[in-house]
């Protein structure tokens with residue numbers, strides 16, 4: 383049979399050259415979506431209306447155990463007032479990128495406050511943690527260099543490495559022996575950057591930063607630490623895990639977020655920050671944060687330092703929940719953080735446990751591949767200063783019952 387002829391007008395590119403016959407984009411995407419559905423991996427945006435430690439979602443009021451609002455500052459009156467005043471004084475947008483006219487007085491003030499808090503010479507603010515990671519890594523390394531990255535690092539780190547065009551070497555999660563083996567194999571003359579989350583976003587465990595510092599010194603590498611889930615929670619004045627371990631001088635690049643809602647920062651030497659202003663493309667080619675966000679971040683940073691009870695409470699509640707699940711024989715991750723993963727294995731099981739919790743009025747979103755490795759689908763519980771012991775005990779009971787209903791541990 384002769385192949386069907388494509389009408390000539392559809393078979394030519396705009397430049398006149400013959401174009402390949404191809405399927406309609408929507409048909410290709412619909413088939414891919416159907417495959418996601420079949421694998422239990424279809425993702426959907428669900429409208430979620432925050433209400434303190436609760437959310438309104440799909441017509442129900444649910445206890446929110448799926449937020450990164452660890453310190454409970456997202457709807458604090460002081461932050462809202464600061465945002466309101468900044469909008470009145472400076473308007474609603476920065477109006478330009480930082481190097482043009484978008485470097486507002488509030489941005490300079492926030493950067494000085496971050497540097498004081500972290501104990502570094504300088505700091506620079508980015509619009510988000512994602513923007514920081516994809517901007518910083520390509521500013522520091524490029525073709526011919528080598529980046530060593532923990533296998534469980536956040537996707538924004540992975541994307542930053544890919545954009546840098548450096549050689550991407552992944553080491554087994556928190557495995558310093560594996561990292562050393564890989565460092566030994568790298569060309570001696572290549573620039574080497576080790577990158578790690580301080581607290582891993584989907585596992586809640588901490589990186590062995592002291593060992594990483596020893597290795598980077600032994601092999602002439604630099605170290606970048608992402609404090610998105612530890613800044614505000616760990617260390618003196620909540621300054622993070624690097625500060626908690628007294629490693630501020632040893633770690634070249636510290637990145638972090640302001641409670642995952644108010645932008646992000648990179649802190650380090652004056653020279654590092656000056657260089658990022660030259661070359662971090664997500665800083666140079668993107669409009670600065672709106673004044674209201676800068677002012678809320680400043681206010682939040684002040685409260686995070688002045689009210690240590692916030693971090694103590696979030697961490698205590700997470701520890702209480704972790705202990706209850708462990709005592710029931712469930713597979714929970716260890717760690718010093720406010721994140722408690724309950725690993726259930728396949729995606730369908732994670733979705734079933736999440737649905738069972740929702741029936742009990744509790745929101746714990748199922749996290750599935752590719753966000754986590756195949757076979758480790760989980761519920762990621764996170765606790766904040768807004769929760770109380772009653773919330774924790776109710777959630778623990780409901781999680782244990784839901785896993786048992788699926789045939790899990792029955793101790």
Ligand SMILES: Cc1ncc(COP(=O)(O)O)c(C=O)c1O
Nearest residue numbers: 510511512536538579583610639
């Ligand atoms: C470790 C880590 N780094 C970076 C990011 C990105 O931060 P943002 O949400 O501010 O873009 C996240 C967000 O989930 C994260 O978990």
